[in-house]
Amino acid sequence: MASLTGCGMISSVVGTDKVDYKSAKKASTLDVPPDLTQLQKDNRYALPETKSGIATASGYNAQRGAAAPAMAAGNQDVLASGKDVRVERAGNQRWLVVKQAPELLWPQLKTFWEDSGFTLALDAPTAGIMETEWNENRAKIPQDFVRNTIGKVFDSLYSTGERDKYRTRIERLPDGSSEIFISHRGAEEVVTGSQKDGTVWTARPNDPGLEALFLARLMTRLGAGDNAQAKTAVDTAIVQPLHAKLVGAAATRAIEVDEGFDRAWRRVGLALDRVGFTVEDRDRVQGTYFVRYVDPDEAKKTDGFFKKLLSWGSSDKDKEAQRYRIGVKAGAGSSSLVTVLNNDGKPETSATSEKILVLLNEQLK
Template sequence: MTFAQRPLHAAPIVATLVLALAGCSSLEPDKIDYRSSGRGVSLEVPPDLTQLPGQSRYSVPATVTASGYQAGQAATAGATKTTVPNTIADVHYMRAGDERWLQVDRPPEKVWPLVRDFWLDNGFLIAVDNPTTGVLETDWAENRAKIPQDIIRNTLGKVFDSLYSTGERDKFRVRVERDAKGGTDIYITHRGMEEVYNSARRDSTVWQPRARDPGLEDEFLRRLMVALGVSQEQSKAALASASAAAAAAGPQARVVNQNGAPAIALSDDFDRAWRRVGLTLDRTGFTVVDRDRAKGIYYVRYVDPTIEKKEPGFFSKLFGGASAQLPAIQYQIGVQSQGNASLVTVQGSQGATVPESDVQRIIKVLADDLK
């Protein structure tokens, strides 16, 4: 809930200021700042590590000659021209319809630690860190930049800063996957929650899912490009160029009957269908425990969201509280090539048959996101 919504019985002076100065706030919607949410990790250098050998660049050499200086400058310029293009040319922003991802010409083993450090540097805690499956997921965090920087907050400073809240939380799932050429594809998907009143008296609130924000996904892909060696200007130009070239309407997905069971027909070749299904699984609450691209199978766990909402204390679990484990059923989501098109199917663990009602529910969830 926002600052004005939060009860302030213990702070009458603050409440008075709120009433007196309401309407003076200004919001910067394009600013993103999760570092000030109090959820991040301190990366300060310990005092005993401040004097590193690299600091010797300020020391004066014993002897310097004009010819030696010019030779050194020429060598530096040559090294710069050789190194910099190679550093930035191996990171590419890709977009096809509503799909966005980074393509990096480095193996996943070298990219993974850089991706992990990127999220820590941006103020997030890591909830899932599994390089084996290539899945990294942040904890829930608040974008503190959405809080109005008004007279009240500037006057009170950090004394009452904990009373302010946006009423929104975000988490991000990153999937790092080796491509056919030995490089790396990086996908980022967003999930959001919002705090809303659950009674007409407006005296209590609950947390509920809110819509995915593609803008946040794009911004963090751009920032990750910078962390991987691309300049700010080049990253912005890459996004603008790709957005302008993206197709106005993405490929269609339709539910069909395959051997008596519902399936999804995609007008995509296998490569794009595999990528799109993977992003959809990330967005819709599935947990990918393994995948076999050669066989076209995602091995997933899925918990019915209706069960999650009925579980006592579920939302407290989302934000750090303890909770009992919910039953999760394992499925195989198959992606089969059919020439220039593809078919998406659902099977149980070990290829077992799944009850028709479960297949219909899962197919509907996937098809709604793929459309």
């Protein structure tokens, strides 16, 4: 109890870095059918080519040593320096701005999540969205004597009753650099029934602390200092004076955001990720996100609600999910308007539309 209380008293938004998602399954080794050409073997153990004229091990090593600087020079654009990565913040939302093109960052992001213990459920570079599978933070399991003894053999008997998944969104800026957003979704197993003999998975609020933690780790991976420097940068990010409010009524109901289209467009995309919408497509030129949304009040009346919830980003077409369009357009002065449209592109005036606007407004204000 004392240790749990101590964890909750940490003031840093990054909080404790005790996360362990290494239990995630790894991609299986690729098996090549016998009638196809086998993969090239690991060339680390290949003999030097005789045509190079090198006949000794020392000569071969000297040649490799001379080639190393050239290889390093060719990769100098892969890792950024501390000045090339910075944190921006609006409310409790934080994101990275990196002076690299999305094409260079994409493979680095994939490796980052795989090294963090996750497998990817969605890998869509054209849409700029990457999403992990649900996974358990094993670091939350108490490490007492019994757990350390029995858990080494029967590790699967222990569970936190919680699952996490993360979505990464990358946006290209006009100067060729990129903005990287990380959003978290959580789930927890709750006991149900009068006899407490059943369980059901339900959504739990997204955790800004976990989002900040992985942003800090990503900063370190991209070469922007060590862990301590990255945590400090995330914690001390200056809050930008951004505000949003609901305006209008009926067909003119909208969210007014006091920022230009470019920033409003990116923040709406992050808000959709954090709330849990499934973004099927987007058209920046028209300022439209094409989304699917399941009204929780309606979904609770049917079975399999959380199955739909857990399919965040799934390719399966959920028949119960309604399709909407989230419109973002420039308003008066430097403001922007966010509206909800039906699947035909006309103003949506239903009660569900109001719920969507309220959810987005909470993220944007």
